[in-house]
Amino acid sequence: MKVHLCVVGRLKKGPEKALLDDYLRRFDKTGRGLGLSLGQVVEVEDRKGGGMAAEAELIRARLPGAVFWVMDERGEIMTSPEFAERLGAQRDRGIGDLALVIGGADGIDPGLRADAGSAISFGKMVWPHMLARVMLSEQLYRAASILAGSPYHRV
Numbered sequence: 001m002k003v004h005l006c007v008v009g010r011l012k013k014g015p016e017k018a019l020l021d022d023y024l025r026r027f028d029k030t031g032r033g034l035g036l037s038l039g040q041v042v043e044v045e046d047r048k049g050g051g052m053a054a055e056a057e058l059i060r061a062r063l064p065g066a067v068f069w070v071m072d073e074r075g076e077i078m079t080s081p082e083f084a085e086r087l088g089a090q091r092d093r094g095i096g097d098l099a100l101v102i103g104g105a106d107g108i109d110p111g112l113r114a115d116a117g118s119a120i121s122f123g124k125m126v127w128p129h130m131l132a133r134v135m136l137s138e139q140l141y142r143a144a145s146i147l148a149g150s151p152y153h154r155v
């Protein structure tokens with residue numbers, strides 16, 4: 001299963017981008033033997049002022065046929081092993097493309113949220129999108145490590 005990361009806004013070169021790239025590379029390396037790999041990193045920007053709905057359309061257009069999970073502070077709170085299990089279950093169901101979406105300043109489009117297979121929260125506090133994408137990339141690497149039985153996750 002290819003796991004795609006969809007984000008609103010572009011991340012410039014800097015410490016967050018370096019961390020993001022490192023965790024995504026680790027996820028891909030650890031996941032490949034488990035049937036999980038990194039797909040596209042889709043960064044969208046709507047310059048016409050269409051807001052969340054336009055951003056969601058740009059994301060859908062880039063990944064037709066993908067299952068979407070949205071990251072949302074009002075979503076489901078889960079442990080890292082539960083997240084890993086859910087990722088593994090999607091793979092085992094034969095899903096080819098899973099797109100994980102992080103919203104922009106206004107959050108996630110309600111239509112995309114309604115269509116999403118899961119809405120996942122990192123906790124009730126709101127984080128800026130550039131940190132949220134780093135946190136998600138780390139959880140992907142952690143999830144692959146848990147599924148691989150490697151000692152990275154020790155709790």
Ligand SMILES: C[S@@+](CC[C@H](N)C(=O)[O-])C[C@H]1O[C@@H](n2cnc3c(N)ncnc32)[C@H](O)[C@@H]1O
Pocket residue numbers: 070071072073074101102103104105106107108120121122123124125126127128129132
């Ligand atoms: C700055 S936040 C959006 C703020 C907020 N949703 C709003 O409506 O003002 C940007 C994105 O980061 C992600 N995000 C921020 N905090 C999060 C959390 N606690 N759990 C999951 N995702 C989060 C979400 O995808 C969110 O759309």
